[in-house]
Amino acid sequence: MKPVQPCQGGKMARKLQKMTALMAVLLLSLFLGACSKSSDSTGESTTTYNRVHSSKTITWGMRADTRLFSMMDVKTGKAKGFEVDLARAITKQILGPSGKMKIEYISEKSRIMDLKIGNVDAVMATMTDTADREKIINFSDTYFMAGETLIVPKKSKLKSIKAFNNSKYSIAAVKGSTADADVHKYAPKAKVIFYDDYGSAYNAFKAGKTNAMVSDNAVLAGLIADDSDKFTMLDTTFTVEPYGIGIKKGETKFTKEVNQALAILRKNGTYQRLMKKWFAGVPGFNIKESSKTTVSDK
Structure with a gap:
C-alpha cells in the first residue's frame, strides 16, 4: 500500500474552501435579487406603484x-x-394636482418591450387588450372600444373586407398590429403589406401602392380627416378592439389604482367630456359605441 502524500489532503481542503465560498456567493446573490423586487403583503409586485408615488410622476x-x-x-x-x-387626467387623479405626467414616444413594435424593461410605467397607445397580450402584460379596464375596418379610395368598388379575397389586392397595415390575422380571417388571399408606422402606411396607400389600409376605425377616421374628398371608410367593422392601458406584468397594485382612476373619471363626467372634445363630428364615428367598456354594453 502506497503511503498517503501530505499534499493531497491540503489540496482537498483548499478545493472544499473554494466550493464553500462559491456557494455562499451564489446564495447571497439570490437573496439580494429576491429582495430587490418590491412586493406587498400579498406577494404582488409594487415596483411601479412605489416608483410612481415616490417620484410623483x-x-x-x-x-x-x-x-x-x-x-x-x-x-x-x-x-x-x-x-x-x-x-393627464388619470395622472392627476392618482397623484393629485401636483402629480406630473411624462411622455416617452414609442412605436407599435416597441411598446410591450418598453413596459417590460421599465422605460415606461404605463402604455396608452391604441393597444387592443387580447388574450395573447394578457399573458405577458397587465391591462387596465377598457377605455375605448374600437373595431377594425378599411379605408379605400372613394371610387373603389370594393365595399367589404370579403371583397378583398383575391391575391391581386393588397392592404397596408402597421407592424406590431394584429391586422394580418384579422384580414386573413375574412380575406385569406389578400396581401397584407406592413409599414413601420401609421404615417408610412397611409402614405403608401395614398400613393396607390396598396388598394386599402386596415386599422381601427377611430385611427383611420383621423387619418382621412383632411382627405375625405378622396378616401372613405367602410361602413362596418370586422373585429372588436377594446383598448386597454398596458402595465408591466404582475403590477397588480398599480393596475388597480389606474382602474379606480378610470372609474372616477367616467363617473364625474371627465371621460365623456374628453370623448366629445376629440370625436364629436368625426365622420363615421359613434361616441356611444366607442365609450362602451364591454362588447355587451347597451
Whole structure:
C-alpha cells in the first residue's frame, strides 16, 4: 500500500474552501435579487406603484403619429389628443394636482418591450387588450372600444373586407398590429403589406401602392380627416378592439389604482367630456359605441 502524500489532503481542503465560498456567493446573490423586487403583503409586485408615488410622476408610453389620440404638434413639439388628455387626467387623479405626467414616444413594435424593461410605467397607445397580450402584460379596464375596418379610395368598388379575397389586392397595415390575422380571417388571399408606422402606411396607400389600409376605425377616421374628398371608410367593422392601458406584468397594485382612476373619471363626467372634445363630428364615428367598456354594453 502506497503511503498517503501530505499534499493531497491540503489540496482537498483548499478545493472544499473554494466550493464553500462559491456557494455562499451564489446564495447571497439570490437573496439580494429576491429582495430587490418590491412586493406587498400579498406577494404582488409594487415596483411601479412605489416608483410612481415616490417620484410623483407617471411616465406614459404614447404614440406620436396617431391623429385624434396622440399626435405630435409640429408647432409646439408636444403630443395632443384624446389619449394624452386622458393620461393627464388619470395622472392627476392618482397623484393629485401636483402629480406630473411624462411622455416617452414609442412605436407599435416597441411598446410591450418598453413596459417590460421599465422605460415606461404605463402604455396608452391604441393597444387592443387580447388574450395573447394578457399573458405577458397587465391591462387596465377598457377605455375605448374600437373595431377594425378599411379605408379605400372613394371610387373603389370594393365595399367589404370579403371583397378583398383575391391575391391581386393588397392592404397596408402597421407592424406590431394584429391586422394580418384579422384580414386573413375574412380575406385569406389578400396581401397584407406592413409599414413601420401609421404615417408610412397611409402614405403608401395614398400613393396607390396598396388598394386599402386596415386599422381601427377611430385611427383611420383621423387619418382621412383632411382627405375625405378622396378616401372613405367602410361602413362596418370586422373585429372588436377594446383598448386597454398596458402595465408591466404582475403590477397588480398599480393596475388597480389606474382602474379606480378610470372609474372616477367616467363617473364625474371627465371621460365623456374628453370623448366629445376629440370625436364629436368625426365622420363615421359613434361616441356611444366607442365609450362602451364591454362588447355587451347597451
